[in-house]
Amino acid sequence: MPAADVEPGGVVAAAALEEVALARTExxxxxxLYALHDQAALAHLPxxxxxxxxxxxxxxxxxxxxxxxxxxxxxxxxDLLKTLDLEFTSAIGxxxxxxxxFALLSHSTSLAARQVSPINPxxxxxxxxxxxxxxxxxxxxxxxxIALAFSRGExxxxxxxxxxxxxxxxxxxxxxxxxxEYDGGCDASDLFSAEIETGxxxxxxxxxxxxxxxxxxxxxxxxxxxxxxxxxxxxIEQRPPWTHFFRDNDQGKLLIGDYFRAHDKSETYGGxxxxxxxxxxxxxxxxxxxxxxxxxxxxxxxxxxxxxMVMKGEAPANLPAYIALWEKARVGRxxxxxxxxxxxxxxxxxxxxxxxxxxxxxxxxxxARFSDLHSDSARVRVGLAPEPDAPGETIALxxxxxxxxxxxxQSVSRARFNAGDLASxxxxxxxxxxxxxxxxATSPLKMPPARFGSLSTAEIASVAExxxx
Numbered sequence: 100m101p102a103a104d105v106e107p108g109g110v111v112a113a114a115a116l117e118e119v120a121l122a123r124t125e126x127x128x129x130x131x132l133y134a135l136h137d138q139a140a141l142a143h144l145p146x147x148x149x150x151x152x153x154x155x156x157x158x159x160x161x162x163x164x165x166x167x168x169x170x171x172x173x174x175x176x177x178d179l180l181k182t183l184d185l186e187f188t189s190a191i192g193x194x195x196x197x198x199x200x201f202a203l204l205s206h207s208t209s210l211a212a213r214q215v216s217p218i219n220p221x222x223x224x225x226x227x228x229x230x231x232x233x234x235x236x237x238x239x240x241x242x243x244x245i246a247l248a249f250s251r252g253e254x255x256x257x258x259x260x261x262x263x264x265x266x267x268x269x270x271x272x273x274x275x276x277x278x279x280e281y282d283g284g285c286d287a288s289d290l291f292s293a294e295i296e297t298g299x300x301x302x303x304x305x306x307x308x309x310x311x312x313x314x315x316x317x318x319x320x321x322x323x324x325x326x327x328x329x330x331x332x333x334x335i336e337q338r339p340p341w342t343h344f345f346r347d348n349d350q351g352k353l354l355i356g357d358y359f360r361a362h363d364k365s366e367t368y369g370g371x372x373x374x375x376x377x378x379x380x381x382x383x384x385x386x387x388x389x390x391x392x393x394x395x396x397x398x399x400x401x402x403x404x405x406x407x408m409v410m411k412g413e414a415p416a417n418l419p420a421y422i423a424l425w426e427k428a429r430v431g432r433x434x435x436x437x438x439x440x441x442x443x444x445x446x447x448x449x450x451x452x453x454x455x456x457x458x459x460x461x462x463x464x465x466x467a468r469f470s471d472l473h474s475d476s477a478r479v480r481v482g483l484a485p486e487p488d489a490p491g492e493t494i495a496l497x498x499x500x501x502x503x504x505x506x507x508x509q510s511v512s513r514a515r516f517n518a519g520d521l522a523s524x525x526x527x528x529x530x531x532x533x534x535x536x537x538x539x540a541t542s543p544l545k546m547p548p549a550r551f552g553s554l555s556t557a558e559i560a561s562v563a564e565x566x567x568x
Contacts, residue, residue, distance in 0.1 A: 134254050134277050134285045137550060139543035140314040141274060146303045147172070154304055161260040161269045162243050167304055176249065176296040179256065179273070180370045183245050185224050187371065193378040194227035200383040201225070201371055205354045206343035206443055207250075208335065208435050208481050210315065213550060214252030216444055216472045217357035218453050219291060220345065221250040222369030225387055232385025233338070239390050246332075246387065249369050251291045252470055254299075259332065261391070268330040270307040270317035275299040288459050291469045293366065312511040314548050319502055320434060323397060326508040334388045335400050335437060336381070342402045342441050345379035350406065350441040355379070361453035363460075398424055398433055405439050415439035425480065429493070431500030431519050435482030443477035483552040491565025494558050495521060498547045521566060529566040536562060 135141075145153060155168035166182050173179035180186040185199045194200035201224045207215040215221045225246035229239045240261070248257040258271040278298055279285035289295065307317040307330075322330045336342050340349035345358065355377050366373045388396075401420040408415040415421065416439045427433040452469055471483075478484040482501065485494040499518035508514065516532060517523060524532070535546040536559045547554065554562070 134280045134290065135274065136253070137314055137543055137548055138274075140548075141303075141305075142543075144303075144305065144309060146274075147301045150303045150305065150309075154306060154309075157306075159269065159306070160263040160265075162245050163258050163260040163269070163271055164306070166245075172302045173273075173275075174297075174299045174302075176256070176370050178299075179302075180224065180247070183247065183258075185226070185245065185247060185370075187375070190372060190374065191378075193375065193380050194383055198375075199224050200227040200387070201375075201379065202381045202384045203345040203358075203369075203371075203376065203379040204336075204343055204381075205345065205357070205441075206437055206477075206481075208437055209248070209320070210255070210257070210550060211248075211250045211252065212481055212483065214470045215250050216452070216469070217354050217449065218361040218456060219251055219469055220358065220368075221248060222371060223248050223384055224370060225384070228383065228386035228390045230386050230390070231380070231382040232389050234386070234389040234394060238392055238394070240392065241390065244387065244391065251295050251369070253290065254295065268321070268332070270310075270321060270330070272305045272310060272315050272317075274303045274305070276301040287469055291456070292459065293368075296367075296370070311508070312513060314550065316502075319507065323434070323506070325506045326510075332388045332391055332393045334384060334393075334396060335398055336402050337385050337388065337396050337399055338402050339382070340402055340406050341381035341385075342400060342405060342439075343437060343443075344381035344384075345376065346381060347377050347379075350409075351379070351381075354441065357449060357453070360450070361456040398427075398436055400424070400437055400439075409440060428480075428482070429486065429497055431496030431504065434501050436480060438473075438477040438480045443474055444472045445474050448472055448474075478552075485552075485554070485558060489558075489561075491561035491563070492521060494554065494562050495565065498552055498554065501551070524566070529568055533559075533563050533566060533568045 144150065151172065154164065170182045173182060177186065187198050189196040189198050192198045201222065203220040203222055204215065205217040205220050207221045209221065211221055223246060226241065226244045228241065242261060242263050245258065245260045254275045254277055256273040260269055262269050276299065277285060277289060277295065278300055279289040281300065310316050311318065320333060322328055336344060340351065342350060345351050345355050347355065358376060362368060362373065364373045368376060401418065404418055404420060405415040408418055418439065421439050424436045428435050449472065452472060456469065473481065473483065479486055482497065485497045489497065495518045503513055503516045503518040505517055505519065515528065535544055536554065538545040540549060
């Protein structure tokens, strides 16, 4: 629960968010983790049945709302997949023999960026598209499509579907609560093992209208053109060889090998039977994205040319097309871009995490760290850290502009801070920015939020200097 005195399904006033987070922190045992690091960001929203009633009263015409409102709240990931008609019924087949389509991603710039790695991949499970990508004919939209994204590490599931009445995409976040949250807090074995996929105590479903102006605002990534533009499906690595996707070919085969250094083939991961993991096929996800009308992708990674650079023994970060993408991100004119090489984790770090996972499964070693496995250079590329020795203005652009810019909805509170125009800020605004940067990590008002990165004391001082503070 967010705090000991908050009942399931209750609402916490937004003004009390910081007190909730601090109180929750004080009750946790040493070395225990939040199930959701920034859970206080959702604490002002209804939970459980109260939120369910609110969602189901909106008369949404998308298949996610319809299916979830027709069934009881899911108590596991398996329950959720069954409710959404995305469950696996055959021991073989990707998008065939009764199974949904699926793909696994080893590296992400999403909400789950910190957790995702080759041993803790991001899972996409979705209704099979008409054809795999690349699209060779006219796109054929499926009004009943549903896509799900999940990775271990946090009690969150993301969903997307299309509303049959408006024709618009609708995005969802399911926040489910775990038994460990009611018993002193959750450790890595609760969050990164199969335990997180079962035994859900309470599941709350929020759509994108609920999440506006929160840390989980879907529109920041899926409506990059601002509030008057259409929402879109994103697939940054849309073309072969799909640099960071599992695939039984090219670099994807190496990523599958990394995964099985930690996991047995008998282990179900993200609802996918273990023996099917190597059947991951990003071409199916490409097919879904393209049939739904999103062939043109902003920030699309030039995966084929990057792979050629790697094969030649050349640094893929030197590819001109990639440099152009990175330059936009580093000056705050786009979202962060993925690391250009399929290998973004230091080999020793990956080997240690894989060994710890196997030991944790056998209960022979303490739970280890399975998130934040990025190399230092990869942390910078995906926006978890600014460039080393960057001036304060650049730090603000790289760490803040993705959520605080003049292209996004200017009617919400985060628009009071434009990271791309520090000079326009008034004295009071500048003071408030520095106060937020200097808050302790336990505060839900801390900036940048931990899921999007962190700044050192020296880096905060550089931003303060740039603001004249």
